[in-house]
Amino acid sequence: MRAVVFTGAGGNEVIEVVERPDPVPTGDDLLIAVRYAGLNPADLAQREGRYPAPPGSPPDVPGIEVSGSVIARGPTALRFAVGSRVFGIVGGGGFADRVLVHELHVTDVPERLDELAAAAVPEVFVTAHDAVMMQARLRPGELLVVNGANGGVGTAAVQIASVAGARVLATVRSEALRDDVARLGATVIGPEELVERAVAEGGADVILELVGAPNLGPDLRALAVRGRIVIVGIGAGTEAPLDLRKLMGRRAQIMGTTLRARPLEEKAIAVQAFAREVVPHLAAGRIAPLVDRVFPASDVAAAFDRLQSPGKLGKVLLDFGATSRS
Ligand SMILES: NC(=O)c1ccc[n+]([C@@H]2O[C@H](COP(=O)([O-])OP(=O)(O)OC[C@H]3O[C@@H](n4cnc5c(N)ncnc54)[C@H](OP(=O)(O)O)[C@@H]3O)[C@@H](O)[C@H]2O)c1
Numbered sequence: 001m002r003a004v005v006f007t008g009a010g011g012n013e014v015i016e017v018v019e020r021p022d023p024v025p026t027g028d029d030l031l032i033a034v035r036y037a038g039l040n041p042a043d044l045a046q047r048e049g050r051y052p053a054p055p056g057s058p059p060d061v062p063g064i065e066v067s068g069s070v071i072a073r074g075p076t077a078l079r080f081a082v083g084s085r086v087f088g089i090v091g092g093g094g095f096a097d098r099v100l101v102h103e104l105h106v107t108d109v110p111e112r113l114d115e116l117a118a119a120a121v122p123e124v125f126v127t128a129h130d131a132v133m134m135q136a137r138l139r140p141g142e143l144l145v146v147n148g149a150n151g152g153v154g155t156a157a158v159q160i161a162s163v164a165g166a167r168v169l170a171t172v173r174s175e176a177l178r179d180d181v182a183r184l185g186a187t188v189i190g191p192e193e194l195v196e197r198a199v200a201e202g203g204a205d206v207i208l209e210l211v212g213a214p215n216l217g218p219d220l221r222a223l224a225v226r227g228r229i230v231i232v233g234i235g236a237g238t239e240a241p242l243d244l245r246k247l248m249g250r251r252a253q254i255m256g257t258t259l260r261a262r263p264l265e266e267k268a269i270a271v272q273a274f275a276r277e278v279v280p281h282l283a284a285g286r287i288a289p290l291v292d293r294v295f296p297a298s299d300v301a302a303a304f305d306r307l308q309s310p311g312k313l314g315k316v317l318l319d320f321g322a323t324s325r326s
Contacts, residue, residue, distance in 0.1 A: 001098035002320060004300050005060045009049025012301035023093075023100045025074040030106065032086065032099045034068040036119035036294065039307045039316045040152070041235060042260060043095070047304065053092035054261045063094020064260055065123035066101050067109065077103045085109040087122045088271050091260060095300070097320040104268035107275035110283030120289035120315040121282065122274075124152035125160070127232060127259055128208070129278050130270045132157050133164065135257055136206040136228040140165030143201055145194065145222060148210035148233060149186060150177045152290075152315045157208050158184045159287035160278060166206075169198060174311045181313075191215075198222035203250075206230065213237035220246045231256040290314025297321070 001022045008014045025031045043062040045051035053059050067087035070080050080086055080103060088106030093099055109118045132138050144161040146154050149170035161168050162185025170186035171194055172178050178188040189197050191211075195218050198204045203224025209215055210233035219229050220243060227250055247254070259270065281287045292312040295303035297320045307316045 001096050002297065003061050003096035004063070004297060004318070006047055006062060007060070009047070012304055014047060015300055015304070017298055017300065022098045025072050025077065025100055027074045028077045028103050029074045029100045030070050030077055030080060030086070030103050031072040032066050032068040032101060033071045034066060034097050034099050035115045035320055035322065036067065037063050037095050037318045037320065038065050038119050038123060039303055039318065040064055040123050041233070041307065044304060044307060057090065057092030059092070061093045061096055063092065063096065063099070064090060066090050066094050066099045066106070067115070067119040067122060068099070079103045080106070085118070087118050089122055089126055089259065089267060095318060102264060104264070105271050107271060107279060110279060112283055112285055116291060116294065116317065117289050119317050120291045124156040124315065125278050125289070126270055126274045128153050128157035129160050129274050130259065131230045131232050131257055132161055132206060132208055133277065134270070134273055135255060136230045138164065138166050138206045141167070142205035143167045143169060143198065143203070143224070145198055145204040145207040146170045146186065146210070147191065147194070147207065147215050147219070149181050149188070150174060150313050151210065153210055153232060155181065155184055155290045155314050158186045162186065163281050163286050167201070169201065169204070177311065177313055194218050195221045203227060208232060211236045213240035216240035216242065220250070220252065223250050223252050225250050227252050229254045292316050294319050
């Protein structure tokens with residue numbers, strides 16, 4: 001197989017593209033032939049040595065999601081036939097044209113999605129659905145705020161909440177991208193307008209925080225009584241003062257979540273909930289993944305540079321080229 005590896009911790013100088021023997025599926029694992037792989041900020045953190053792969057995942061091959069066709073199965077993997085198109089999440093090893101994944105961590109790709117679109121789905125839609133619908137329990141008619149709405153998780157969350165019948169207020173700092181995010185079903189504002197706009201609408205019932213610590217103060221001021229803040233991204237910082245009086249007065253909840261390090265069963269629950277509640281909307285075309293840019297796997301350093309730069313709309317993908325299916 002062809003794989004992207006990190007030879008150590010640092011910048012793009014630690015990235016290499018190498019040939020390795022194909023992995024062999026055992027137990028409940030599937031071997032997937034991959035054309036496109038999605039980049040995530042977690043891969044960047046891993047490259048910098050801040051986010052090692054969890055035990056059981058390849059330590060030096062990044063990539064936390066997978067999309068492609070089943071080409072081999074472990075002896076007890078019975079849920080998908082060889083040839084099935086599947087997508088889902090992995091603890092690591094996703095930046096390769098052959099990827100092992102547990103069969104409970106993938107689901108069927110709907111026919112409507114081609115290989116490119118399917119690759120832009122799993123990590124961000126599973127994360128957004130799990131955080132907003134499963135954990136924060138957003139209800140129809142409630143107001144969801146998405147902070148950092150133009151990236152992968154943000155564009156997924158706006159669409160999931162919109163088809164669920166919620167009202168969505170999205171903050172996007174790049175003015176050039178605001179119309180694009182509005183077309184997904186949100187009212188789009190600049191981050192500095194959040195408190196005023198949310199309060200004018202009765203307060204936010206749920207805030208999906210994708211930016212991090214500097215937003216915590218405004219988030220609390222923007223919150224409705226019984227509001228829930230769910231922290232998913234901390235790229236702009238991890239520590240912030242917290243006004244406990246406001247927290248109590250609003251009878252508010254603040255929760256944090258990660259997907260990658262969960263035990264096998266908990267990841268399976270998140271993926272299967274996504275399969276039940278999000279995939280039918282993807283199949284019907286009511287929601288769709290957004291692809292910002294695609295880079296050849298050989299140009300993975302440029303893909304990382306794009307991932308880090310502001311102003312993306314949706315996902316950055318790697319193209320491993322047409323791969324043989326057997
Ligand atoms: N907890 C989990 O399980 C989990 C899973 C997936 C992702 N995440 C995290 O969730 C966050 C979003 O992921 P993603 O895939 O959507 O990333 P992404 O595509 O890179 O999007 C990042 C978003 O955050 C905004 N942003 C970043 N830094 C900012 C800053 N300093 N001030 C204001 N806005 C800023 C970006 O706006 P600009 O375009 O203007 O920079 C963009 O809208 C990341 O931090 C990621 O690590 C967590």
